[in-house]
Amino acid sequence: MRYLSAAFLLLVSAAHLVEGQFKFSVTATYKGKPIPPGQIKLTPIKTEEARSTQRISPASKDAAIRRRANPTANSANWCGSVNHATSTNQIKLIHAYYQHPSCTKRSGVTQYPQAVAAWAGIDGDSWTTALLQSGTTCKIDNSTGIVRNEAWWQWMPSAAYTISSLPVAANDWFEVTINTTSSTAGTITLSNLSQSYTYTITVSGGQTLGRVDADWVVERPYYGGSLAAMASFSDVWFQSAYATRVSGNLGILGATQLQIPSLCASSEYDDSDEVSWSL
Ligand SMILES: *[C@@H]1O[C@H](CO)[C@@H](O)[C@H](O)[C@H]1NC(C)=O
Numbered sequence: 001m002r003y004l005s006a007a008f009l010l011l012v013s014a015a016h017l018v019e020g021q022f023k024f025s026v027t028a029t030y031k032g033k034p035i036p037p038g039q040i041k042l043t044p045i046k047t048e049e050a051r052s053t054q055r056i057s058p059a060s061k062d063a064a065i066r067r068r069a070n071p072t073a074n075s076a077n078w079c080g081s082v083n084h085a086t087s088t089n090q091i092k093l094i095h096a097y098y099q100h101p102s103c104t105k106r107s108g109v110t111q112y113p114q115a116v117a118a119w120a121g122i123d124g125d126s127w128t129t130a131l132l133q134s135g136t137t138c139k140i141d142n143s144t145g146i147v148r149n150e151a152w153w154q155w156m157p158s159a160a161y162t163i164s165s166l167p168v169a170a171n172d173w174f175e176v177t178i179n180t181t182s183s184t185a186g187t188i189t190l191s192n193l194s195q196s197y198t199y200t201i202t203v204s205g206g207q208t209l210g211r212v213d214a215d216w217v218v219e220r221p222y223y224g225g226s227l228a229a230m231a232s233f234s235d236v237w238f239q240s241a242y243a244t245r246v247s248g249n250l251g252i253l254g255a256t257q258l259q260i261p262s263l264c265a266s267s268e269y270d271d272s273d274e275v276s277w278s279l
């Protein structure tokens with residue numbers, strides 16, 4: 001009921017998509033009441049801010065403090081947990097709670113922007129041609145150290161969209177749920193845990209997902225094709241981090257723990273909780 005009266009439709013054609021038109025609609029609520037469509041604002045992000053993981057090797061044995069002996073791998077841009085499903089028992093939904101990190105200028109680093117993004121998503125690791133993801137970014141554009149916090153979603157390789165009308169502050173708890181209804185369609189729900197704001201984005205015509213990677217990631221984003229400097233950030237805990245599959249749930253147990261050498265590391269706390277921290 002509460003989503004029905006605030007339908008906001010945006011149509012986006014993307015020339016590189018061959019499987020029909022990429023389109024999405026957005027509804028939102030504030031304290032359980034629909035937000036008028038005119039107050040919902042999404043801004044396409046022109047430069048690419050998120051990418052598949054850029055794996056680098058070899059993994060460093062001392063990069064992580066691990067509670068369980070998960071396999072560890074190095075990445076240039078992702079730190080966090082990636083668990084894998086098979087093509088015969090695909091992921092249908094991914095879920096997490098996390099607290100949006102605060103970020104500060106990294107000591108001794110003069111490159112800008114400095115940023116860190118926290119998100120949950122499906123694919124982009126072993127399945128490299130598509131990635132469906134949503135989360136928040138903490139970004140410092142220049143040496144003033146002024147921080148900008150933004151919520152966003154993306155169905156790669158289509159553009160990312162900033163949800164400009166969703167306020168984000170350091171330490172706010174977010175809940176992300178991405179529910180795929182097929183390999184090219186799904187619903188992203190991003191809420192403040194207080195439930196003050198809930199945004200629901202219904203997408204179809206996305207690039208085909210394999211639905212084989214479940215990602216809970218803290219990312220060093222790309223801007224304009226270059227890796228941003230990674231800001232220092234407060235620990236990011238992904239809680240109730242689970243994915244549902246056609247048969248049975250998938251947690252973090254057995255996930256690959258990705259680290260960005262010298263910048264951030266992650267560790268499993270239990271099967272559905274993970275922490276990522278700035279080195
Ligand atoms: C520095 O970044 C802030 C935040 O984006 C912006 O408001 C400000 O105009 C920038 N200042 C300069 C000198 O570029």
Ligand SMILES: *[C@@H]1O[C@H](CO)[C@@H](O)[C@H](O)[C@H]1NC(C)=O
Pocket residue numbers: 093179180181
């Ligand atoms: C996910 O989508 C399916 C199909 O539309 C729906 O039946 C199911 O209730 C959804 N799950 C959640 C948790 O929203």
Ligand SMILES: CC(=O)N[C@H]1CO[C@H](CO)[C@@H](O)[C@@H]1O
Pocket residue numbers: 166167168169171172173192193194195196197
């Ligand atoms: C923008 C907004 O509603 N932020 C709220 C998110 O939830 C936290 C509690 O977890 C509130 O303190 C924020 O005001």
